[in-house]
Amino acid sequence: MSTSIIWYLREFLRMEWLRTFLFAKTAPLVTPPYFKDYPLPTGNECTACYNCMMICPAPGAIEVLRHTDHWKPMIHRGHCIRCGLCVEACPEDVLWSGRVLDAKRNDATDLRSWYRLTVDDTLCMRCGNCAVSCPVNKQADPSLASTGTASSDEVIMKIEGGRVRVIHEEKCTGCKTCENNCPNKAIRVARMVEGIQERGA
């Protein structure tokens, strides 16, 4: 019995083993330069344009919140996938993450966005709810806003020729009032985003 214990200790308490175990030499932990952490604030002022929220692909990952005298984007770490799109989309460089801002500046790239309105004519009843409720239309054409009768071509959309005609898509601010007030879900607002690079870069 005793011989077996000595054999056991001799077999397992070898000095080389203990040395390598206790004084292991591995490379030190260094954050690589391309590492993208959760976005952090740069200190620039947020204008609450919501570009970051609108481009974020992860549901519930970023929220622009109003504090007493300023706005600030807040990252929910459990939801954020650290893609860096919010950093890239922000026109004021409010957020910072890895090399995203540097790359954007060096390559002179940017994200351009607009809204596209599509109307499914087979679903649409031409009830005019979209054209009358649209806040941009209400500004542009008081007659449309108060009587449902379009009197100007400066509106985003109106009922013309028996269908909803989208005239000034570029005026759309993407509020989706029309989409939310369409009883048949015939009108859809889509935010289109395109990567652009300025010439000469």
Added chain:
Amino acid sequence: MIIKDTVCPFCGCLCDDIEVTVEDGKIVATDNACTLGTSKFLGDHRMKSPIRRVGKEWKEISYDEAIDYTVDMLLDADRPLLYGWSGTHGEAQCVGVHMAELLKGVIDNTSSVCHGPSILAIQEVGHPGCTLGQVKNRADIIIYWGCNPIDAHPRHLSRYTRYANGFFLENSFRDRKVIVVDVRKSQTTNLADEFVQIKPGCDYAVLSALRAIVRGKGDDLPRTVGGVQREQLFRIVDLCKKAKFGAVYFGLGLTMTAGKYKNIRNAIELVDELNRHTKFTISAMRGHYNVYGSNEVNTWMTGYPFGIDFSRGIAFYNPGETTAVDILARKECDACLIVASDPAAHFPRPCIEHLAEIPVVQIDPYANATTAFCDVQIPVGITGIDAAGTAYRMDGVPIRTKKVLETAYPSDEEILGSVYARIQEVRQP
């Protein structure tokens, strides 16, 4: 050529802001109109000339022959029924009433199968109503009960209730609340701030419950009434009492379900109760563009709104006895003149069976389900498109419809006028 401010002759909204583009004697486009209005304006496949059934064939005949047939049919009849009238103008309806009186016949309009019960209730307890303009400019709460305006009156919400800015509502669709009461989800319920889903046939009970709450007797209510939670009923009454001006609109979901005119009576009495706390009005969502006008014309000429029987030599009115469905179902009627409506698409089967047995003349621009049961059909101009005339909007405002096209079709008034003149020659020589 663009014709502005045309009146749309489809539904009771009578939108008077339509821009119609006419090219080569045809309407090619409409602006501002909804799908229903556009398809009426752009309607095609009009009947070319009067037709008469000969054996199993249709034979084209002249207008004179068609009028001859109609006059003979009506003069031979002991109990003629003149039915329809909701899709034509007031002037033609006037001729119809004169004709019914001279023939000692029965004149009835489509409200006997639609908003007739509303009229019966109004006759009992009055009508706290108002024009659509009042609602647009003042109402901050709208209740749609048993109707789906998006399908039947598509521009009702955008022109008068939810979305249009009013004199006292600068930010209309944030300031107005919309409550929709229905037995199922519909396009309109998608837009509601509060959707009250009731069990079919429980309208009366729910209205009574609301009245009890307004009266302060809500503590006695059970946990649910007609499938609606007590809490929701209290919430609705609260919303209504807090409103500055409320408007209730109801459709056939209230008039033609169990309870019929008693439902409307209860709804009017609920509005009455609410008027002790704030201002509230109630109005019917009238369907045909001039069904209201038909009731008006009948009332000012005979004293009664529909189902008027002249067989006694004086006007006699007893809904359930002198209304079209009852007269046909009892097989009393021996000749029928149908003007601007489509009973074969809506009446019960025994009525249609009787229609198939008696001589029937239909005056209508298009072939429809009733064409299959009539002996002669006379195509006419469409009021508001190729004939002008007066129509009454769902809130009782008379509006003159325009003639936007020149066609050879005679108007309803002209055809009925010549039939009436011929009947006069015989009966009042």
